[in-house]
Amino acid sequence: NPAISITENILHFKAQGHGAKGDNVYEFHLEFLDFVKPEPVYKLTQRQVNITVQKKVSHWWERLTKQEKRPLFLAPDFDRWLDESDAEMELRAKEEERLNKLRLESQGSPETLTSLKKGYLFMYNLVQFLGFSWIFVNLTVRFFILGKESFYDTFHSVADMMYFCQMLAAVETINAAIGVTSSPVVPSLLQLLGRNFILFIIFGTVEEMQNKAVVFFVFYLWSTIEIFRYPFYMLSCIDMDWKVLTWLRYTVWIPVYPLGCLAEAVAVIQSIPVFNETGRFSFTLPYPMKIKVRFSFFLQIYLIMLFLGLYINFRHLYKQRRRRYGQKKKKVH
Numbered sequence: 001n002p003a004i005s006i007t008e009n010i011l012h013f014k015a016q017g018h019g020a021k022g023d024n025v026y027e028f029h030l031e032f033l034d035f036v037k038p039e040p041v042y043k044l045t046q047r048q049v050n051i052t053v054q055k056k057v058s059h060w061w062e063r064l065t066k067q068e069k070r071p072l073f074l075a076p077d078f079d080r081w082l083d084e085s086d087a088e089m090e091l092r093a094k095e096e097e098r099l100n101k102l103r104l105e106s107q108g109s110p111e112t113l114t115s116l117k118k119g120y121l122f123m124y125n126l127v128q129f130l131g132f133s134w135i136f137v138n139l140t141v142r143f144f145i146l147g148k149e150s151f152y153d154t155f156h157s158v159a160d161m162m163y164f165c166q167m168l169a170a171v172e173t174i175n176a177a178i179g180v181t182s183s184p185v186v187p188s189l190l191q192l193l194g195r196n197f198i199l200f201i202i203f204g205t206v207e208e209m210q211n212k213a214v215v216f217f218v219f220y221l222w223s224t225i226e227i228f229r230y231p232f233y234m235l236s237c238i239d240m241d242w243k244v245l246t247w248l249r250y251t252v253w254i255p256v257y258p259l260g261c262l263a264e265a266v267a268v269i270q271s272i273p274v275f276n277e278t279g280r281f282s283f284t285l286p287y288p289m290k291i292k293v294r295f296s297f298f299l300q301i302y303l304i305m306l307f308l309g310l311y312i313n314f315r316h317l318y319k320q321r322r323r324r325y326g327q328k329k330k331k332v333h
Contacts, residue, residue, distance in 0.1 A: 002042065003015065004040055006039075030064075033061050039054075040052065121181070136220070152213060154215045169195070190312060203215060257310075258310065281295035
């Protein structure tokens, strides 16, 4: 039961111990060079007492005690000894550790950042799911009520929501580009550019195209794919796997994606004579060539690129499905 205390910067120690001369009372007083905290911490073992005393201010001391001559019973433990440069390095390391800790707290822990990312992706996929679901349900209900007559008023009924969803889809490509998601950038970018070209250029700039039946099929096929894709990603953010939805996400695209591409191609083909007649986006090369370049020429090139993009995206989706539902290798006995 050692009695250890600090009063007026002096360490007081008194204890009974068994030494070479039998049981004895050991006692000493140690006056420190500078101010220390008055709460010593000690640990008692079978052979020694370890006492830890904290300095009030962390800086280098020239010696331990106030008296210049070191007490005879006091000897340094060179395993734990630090010279002035070592002490400065240790203090610097502790300060850097403290600053790093504060920086991490200000930026957020990795777990917090992961939770924020999952929450952000969950909300993005939820908004897209609700938008495309509204389009899908609207077109379905209108078809059952009006029949084929609903085809010719599709654009004016759902175009605003489709504009919103397709502009928001740019976030998906940005997420892939900056590493928020692990999706490849090229397939996402091709789909974004392809759909927006059809929506904003082919349908959005020519009123004659807005009343055609092909608009219904393009919008309906786009929304059919997305009402399964976005909830799948949404549940993945919270580590949920609904097998039926997973199967639909990796299967529905097989017939729907080529049909959607075919509907887009029909829309481009139907728009060519309209653009030729109106002369929209056509231009004449400057002198001396003076050749009129029709926009329909670029549309014909786009048709080739459309099917090239279909091949790239179809191959990407097929690889995804094969990784998910590929045949397992049979064990060889």
